Amino acid sequence: MSGFGATIVPLGEQAWTVVLGETVDRMLHQRVTALAARIAAARIPGLVEIVPAYATVTVFFEGDAEEIRRKLVALSHHERSEVIPPPEAMPELHVIPVRYDGPDLAYIATETGLTRQQIIQRHSSREYLVYLLGFVPGFGYLGDLDPSLVLPRRATPRTRVPAGSVAIAGAQTAVYPLATPGGWHLIGTTTTVMFDPAREPAALLKAGDRVRFEPVA
Amino acid sequence: MILLEKAPPFATVQDLGWPTGRAMGLPQCGAMDPLLLGRANALVGNLPGAAGIEWALGPGVLRAGFACELTVLGAGEVLLDGEPADMAHPVWSLEPGARVTVTPDRDQRFLYVAVRGGIDVPVVLGSRSTYLPGGFGGFEGRRLKAGDLLPVGPALHTRLGGLVHPRAAPDAGAEEMPIRVTRGPQWDRFDQAARRTLLESRFRISASSDRMGYRLEGPAIVPSRTATLPSEAACPGAIQIPDGGAPIVLMPDGPTVGGYPKIAVVVRDDLRCLAQYLPGHEVRFREAG
Numbered sequence: 001m002s003g004f005g006a007t008i009v010p011l012g013e014q015a016w017t018v019v020l021g022e023t024v025d026r027m028l029h030q031r032v033t034a035l036a037a038r039i040a041a042a043r044i045p046g047l048v049e050i051v052p053a054y055a056t057v058t059v060f061f062e063g064d065a066e067e068i069r070r071k072l073v074a075l076s077h078h079e080r081s082e083v084i085p086p087p088e089a090m091p092e093l094h095v096i097p098v099r100y101d102g103p104d105l106a107y108i109a110t111e112t113g114l115t116r117q118q119i120i121q122r123h124s125s126r127e128y129l130v131y132l133l134g135f136v137p138g139f140g141y142l143g144d145l146d147p148s149l150v151l152p153r154r155a156t157p158r159t160r161v162p163a164g165s166v167a168i169a170g171a172q173t174a175v176y177p178l179a180t181p182g183g184w185h186l187i188g189t190t191t192t193v194m195f196d197p198a199r200e201p202a203a204l205l206k207a208g209d210r211v212r213f214e215p216v217a
Numbered sequence: 218m219i220l221l222e223k224a225p226p227f228a229t230v231q232d233l234g235w236p237t238g239r240a241m242g243l244p245q246c247g248a249m250d251p252l253l254l255g256r257a258n259a260l261v262g263n264l265p266g267a268a269g270i271e272w273a274l275g276p277g278v279l280r281a282g283f284a285c286e287l288t289v290l291g292a293g294e295v296l297l298d299g300e301p302a303d304m305a306h307p308v309w310s311l312e313p314g315a316r317v318t319v320t321p322d323r324d325q326r327f328l329y330v331a332v333r334g335g336i337d338v339p340v341v342l343g344s345r346s347t348y349l350p351g352g353f354g355g356f357e358g359r360r361l362k363a364g365d366l367l368p369v370g371p372a373l374h375t376r377l378g379g380l381v382h383p384r385a386a387p388d389a390g391a392e393e394m395p396i397r398v399t400r401g402p403q404w405d406r407f408d409q410a411a412r413r414t415l416l417e418s419r420f421r422i423s424a425s426s427d428r429m430g431y432r433l434e435g436p437a438i439v440p441s442r443t444a445t446l447p448s449e450a451a452c453p454g455a456i457q458i459p460d461g462g463a464p465i466v467l468m469p470d471g472p473t474v475g476g477y478p479k480i481a482v483v484v485r486d487d488l489r490c491l492a493q494y495l496p497g498h499e500v501r502f503r504e505a506g
Contacts, residue, residue, distance in 0.1 A: 010399060015450070017449060051450040055447050134472060
């Protein structure tokens, strides 16, 4: 079942998840990205979609599960090989303008002992990695946040977070593409459209991209 | 055109959903009971993936804008211009202006209306399904309401395959088959007792169940190792166990990723049966073998 520290587990009858670890860190995510690229380059017949996440690569397929699994075992076995095919689409850097006017800034200031300006400065001075997309269309999990800004999620999630809200939780930050319930701390808003079904591609971000937030008045 | 003269509390346009899009967070969506939609489509000579109306929670009335062929599967009662429709041969040729009164079955959650040619709403990212949380797809990205005029597409020249009969109603009083599951990605995080709880208990479909997920009421299922994990891909049918131990079965509109352990995944063919259960319905699971 396993290659070099890789385990393959079923996700229903039509998907396999290759588990490379259980942590959130960039080194592990690089292995995730490389494996996803290697699987894509292998052009496996019957493969429907590859979904990379923090520590896993899930492969949705149609057809013979056992045959797909054997191919995945071989591909994850060669994980340490030097040849990493280029990703299907090259990573991009996105600069997202943010008006730092979120309703939770005061709470974050109290919890962290930082001033509003320091929070804004620390949030906007980093380049974030898009670890994965999920939850709702176009929602990118970005990390890692400055350690001084790391806070647990809200005890009670909001029933409605407006689209375009910029938020933080744990070591992550994100932009809500649509109005949804949400438990993250809201620090600002952006006019950047994260998901537009009429656009190509519909989602602004993809896993592996970089994001910088730019404060605007 | 089909006019929705009186809308049921919950109706959306659905086809078989988005085959891809998970990598950008787009759920699969589509019909909760794809087999029933497919059968309805076959009856009127459409491809299985043509868009139809998924209908729930109450009665409503449709009017034919022009002569068309229409079917309703999964309903309790259908009246054509006030007269009971022939449910044994449920393909009806409607004259312009004909009135179709549809009442859901008391034991089934979703019924499907298919019309020859399919509901011809614009294709968004490769599907005509409605994704309500995103407000896109289907008919204006929303639930149908009274007064909506639904466009009908051109019919295929040839009818495909033979007539597909609607499924027979289960015998009254017959013991229901357990829903089959396969072991989930985090099966190993649950000890023998937790697995037995899943496979040997009765659960009830909670009232807070929707197209995103069905919550189950019953004994708690507690993982033996730390519950949450870094978010990873999920899928419709995945049985997530949140911290409290009350399972949630993800449905077609459910999130594409999640951090709760997935003890098991409902077999694709059985998920539509589960989807048809109304709140309060009892359900049992067994491992697919």
